[in-house]
Amino acid sequence: MLKQVLIGGLCGSITLAVGILIGHYGVTKSGDSAPSWVKDVAKDVDENLIQQFLSEVDNVNIQENLRELTKVPHMATTAGDEQTVQFMLKRWQDPDTGLDQAWREEYMVYLSFPDRNKPNKVTVVNPSGTVLHAAREKEKPYTSDQEDPEVVQPYAAYSPPGHPKGKLVYANQGKLSDYSHLNQTVNLEGTIAITRYGGAGRGAKAIVAATYGIIGVLVYTDPLDINDGLMSDVNETYPHSWYLPPSGVERGAFGSDFGDMRTPYLAAKEDTYRIPEADIKGVPPIPIQPIGFEDAYILICALGGDAAPPEWQGGFNCTYNYGAPGFKPTSEFNNSDIKMDIFNYAKVVNSSNVMGVIRGSVEPDRYVMYGNHRDSWVHGAIDPSSGTSVMLEISSVLGRMVKQGKWRPRRSIVFGSWGAEEFGLIGSAEYAEEYVTKLSERTVAYINVDIAVFANATLRASGMPSMQNVIFKATKQVNAPGLDSTNVYDNWKCYFNRTSPTHGLIPRLGYLTGAGSDYAAFVHYLGITSMDMSYTYDRSKTSARIYPAYHTAYDTFDYASKFIDPGFVSHQAVARTAGNILIRLADSLVLPLNCSDYAESLEEYLKTAVDLYQEKLQAKKISMEPLKRAVASFRRAAEHLDELIRSSDLGNETPLKVRKINDQLMLVDRAFLNPLAFKDKYGYRHVIWASSNAGKPTFPGVADAFADAESSGLDSDWNKVHYHLSVRYSSRRRLAFPLSALLHWHQEDAMAEEGHVIDRHVSEVVRHQEHFHHSFVGIK
């Protein structure tokens, strides 16, 4: 009986267990089991994957990328450029390490070149027509690189052709104040000015010169500005060091705006309407030509007239005189003219971007973009191939993970290898103009890494303040090159830092207020949250304006591997940092963008504006209170949003709730766009980061309007200050708009949680009524 009971009990237990198993696994809960995508949509960034990425980024790969990219000069639209197009396509279409897709995008763009058959000449000609001196036409070769017949002669792109002849004057940096000062002493009519690089935009040196009657401009790089004063190629300059050899010449584009000049606000496709060349704005009206300091030395030290002021003196071992105009009587050039023979010509020519994409798994319609230009002036080892080498290493580590089926980002990752950047950020700007709507609607962020490594001392980064946090997070996970026990973050903080009211002493993230690289169209025209980064100098060790081989025929693999980043460890650190940020932007459930950090920058802007303008505006009865209220509102809204994100269990919420928050984060910068705010500044629409003449970082439209009004004293100009306060920062419209949006999100969310149960009763709704009201209308 006991046995029976035991058997019975055992059987019963087994039967029960079988039943439980059947019940659990065999009977489908009707409509109750979670669809497969429920987990996918809740997935957050995987820290292990980031570690794997960091460990796979290889310095030798970067070095080999660079070697390949710099085999030949690859100025935009040349055969060498096409070679790099093919190389990028090959890499991004590689079956083992490529992306899902890669393709080219072509634009017909307006570029300017010297004439191969009639080289530009700068000569000293005496009254009888004898040439006493001719500036060197090509840089002196030290490696075979400089002997490549495809090395373009130094020239100023978009300088008009022409043959001006006149007496030489020295105009320092060619700033408005320089010409104005010089004009007090010297009759500039019909002269040719020699200027140093720096201080003013390239094109501005000629544009402003022309207003003084100057008929031609020379520009050179002074050894004081680039070489810490060193000049000799016997033992001081490259190939003995990173310093610029005497014959080195910085090339460059001399236009003022970005994008193709003949198709403003239109993508430069074959059929696009092109404005007549005569209508192009912002280009030199008179010939301008860059020369090496070897020639500049000969010309400047022979100049007559009074000695220029101390701050105009450069690195030559002679006194820089103004020019009488012309050379001093004791010079062999006495009474001689400078003759410029410029044969530049412009043409509309096909330029390519190369695009590559890793399709997102969960939100393919959200793009994280990463780009750099591909075209160089000569071999461009540093500018831009250091960045391209880094981009290729990032894309191949990620591509391999994708091809092996180990990973697919939540959002799509789009890589861009832009063309014709050196001529005015053309490839990226045309791309932005063509895809303005799609990019605006879908792009989460843009990462730009152009020159990845200027020098190997420290990281330098700029970007929208909302990216500060993700940049910090990434830099803390990467070892500083050459410093085993220090991370990039701590090292960065030693070189660039500030004290934040919220975070204490932190690295200083710069602002993207200019148009120095391809981020310009993304920041200023599209209002896409962007960043730019590189490894750079220890400023205590050099005062070089930029790395000395910049835009010369010495910017080669040899130069980069010997003097900029031996071992390519700084490149590696940049690749690790940028790739880490990229993965976080692509994979995080909630976008790693922080609006409170944005608020902090706006508060700094406001403080500066109040300090600079409030007193004088009060005298004009223009109130800054609306601006103050708007900034305060933005701060409150940002904190509400932070709190919402912190306090929500978003992994277990409907993905539409997460999307809502992410859309809000994605679109914060778009809310600062105003297409009518800067009528005179091509492509600038972002009311916080537009360029301005303000000396200190503050609201650019207000700053410029204030400066104009102060200078003219006209009521109509003071009205413009008031307008700029209204159009952009007050009235719940701009700054306040994001606020209103943020608040609204916040409350909508609080309410949406309840909203899931649709048989909600009145009481709960009424409880939120006041909040909802306030939230919808904005600041109150």
Place this chain on the structure above:
Amino acid sequence: MLKQVLIGGLCGSITLAVGILIGHYGVTKSGDSAPSWVKDVAKDVDENLIQQFLSEVDNVNIQENLRELTKVPHMATTAGDEQTVQFMLKRWQDPDTGLDQAWREEYMVYLSFPDRNKPNKVTVVNPSGTVLHAAREKEKPYTSDQEDPEVVQPYAAYSPPGHPKGKLVYANQGKLSDYSHLNQTVNLEGTIAITRYGGAGRGAKAIVAATYGIIGVLVYTDPLDINDGLMSDVNETYPHSWYLPPSGVERGAFGSDFGDMRTPYLAAKEDTYRIPEADIKGVPPIPIQPIGFEDAYILICALGGDAAPPEWQGGFNCTYNYGAPGFKPTSEFNNSDIKMDIFNYAKVVNSSNVMGVIRGSVEPDRYVMYGNHRDSWVHGAIDPSSGTSVMLEISSVLGRMVKQGKWRPRRSIVFGSWGAEEFGLIGSAEYAEEYVTKLSERTVAYINVDIAVFANATLRASGMPSMQNVIFKATKQVNAPGLDSTNVYDNWKCYFNRTSPTHGLIPRLGYLTGAGSDYAAFVHYLGITSMDMSYTYDRSKTSARIYPAYHTAYDTFDYASKFIDPGFVSHQAVARTAGNILIRLADSLVLPLNCSDYAESLEEYLKTAVDLYQEKLQAKKISMEPLKRAVASFRRAAEHLDELIRSSDLGNETPLKVRKINDQLMLVDRAFLNPLAFKDKYGYRHVIWASSNAGKPTFPGVADAFADAESSGLDSDWNKVHYHLSVRYSSRRRLAFPLSALLHWHQEDAMAEEGHVIDRHVSEVVRHQEHFHHSFVGIK
């Protein structure tokens, strides 16, 4: 033993069953059961709910709404207006039938009023200063409504004050061609012109007049244009019929643009910068005043000079002469002048919108908007209170469902009761300017129902072509008023129809190219997919330009209930139709917007453009091929998207996939915005629907540029045609952009399905490569 076996078997079965039950219900499948929101996010529109809505919409409620709204005159910013604000708030905050929230939004707007203490006067004065005739200052009373002291004297808002005196001329409709014709016969310098309403914008009649030296303008409604020729209030006009009594005067705003005039592109908040009054554009430079045809008859029939052409003759039983200038010698007014004494003044005054919202359950950050203005000129029974009565009935039927817990829409529904529309669509335009970013990012569609019922013959509707389908669907579900066996759709098709290449004979949906009501800022400034609808005339039965009491003191509840819609059944049909559309937009899983129908309209536009322009453009070497390609691409992309929606089982997909499609549909119109395309047209940014002078519906920028170029013959003007072809329709940028976006969606979707399995292999990706490539770059 048998018993034991039986018992054992029974026990075993029970135990097994218990086990199954425990297993099924008692043991949670780890992470496998669907979260509660999975069903919510997949929910589609409920046809039963729509039927319930239709059955609950009540004509008597609408009648009582109207009675309440028309108790007193409620011109913008008056005490009567505030009374309607309070009424709207009370209704939308009602605990049983109200919305989740309701609140007011205030703007400080620039309005123009007559002076209560110094009424505007129009008199005939003989050379010795004797007043021979004075135009009536107030309309003749037939009900107590007209005796309300708050009835505003007829005036032309934004007419300047002034006291012009001069000889009278008759200028037909005050069009440019009318003045130009008149100027050939009569010296217009120093004259006062009398004009008929119609043919030109109100303000234009004075703006153009001033260029001919005319110093004042009168405007009246001719019986031929409004009353089918009838004139007598003894038995012909109101209160005997719907026709306008002789003393009735159409009031109106005489500005040309929409929105507050002193804060262009800015929300008119208290602190907003206001342009000086002298800088306001588009307002009459000379006094203008409307009068009744009772007075116009006396003036016109006394005019001297030659007889005006037949098409200038109106409904009076006399010959309309040009004026010599002045009256005929046989008239008692011989040698007399017209004297205008206009005392209008402008002020900045507080105007309110009333907003109400039903929060969405699944996508609270997507808004379906429904609006109408609240302000009238006098009692405004038809304009706008017929629309407001309908809106209130819709909102209370929906509100009741929400309050009873029976329903909550998927998306948020936002109602707007706009202020100061009659002065230039001000409330809605300021709202659009204040919330430009948020509305652009989140608004799915805007439904405008201003005058709900002009007459009771047929529906008339206008809107973006993408809304055609949902409008058709709704109209098929509503009985035509007075016709039991016919639905609104079939009845509509009898009155307005066209043959569609795709759908055959269908009702004709009009285009929203003008700025006739509050949809203007939504369509033209924000690029939000919009529609406007009303019940209207049988054109075979009347040639009235509009319902005769329009903007007069006779537009009262008495008038509406007796002559416009006795029984309020047409109001009911409009409420049912508009509410049906509203629910479908708010509840459908996939937005009921159809891009293929948009493509059909673009193809019609293109056909017209080719017919009108191609030959002459070819002669100027300007190709229309890019435009043709762009339209063809849009068509392909639209069909791809349709096919994707048709072939996908979206209820079982990740909600992010549905959201992606919906975002695409929501943003189609936004992709047609270009803030730089119409520099001279305030607030117009939509390149398809902007106003133009083209006689036929086609691309407005191209049409206007073509007209200018043909008239001037200048190369620079032909360049502008080429520019407009580029800026807006070619180069994959505008038309092509939606294409590209649509294609991209399509392919992304095809790929995203695969993408769920992240261990995808190369082969599948490569299979899509060509497609993906094409899709990303756009047209190829």
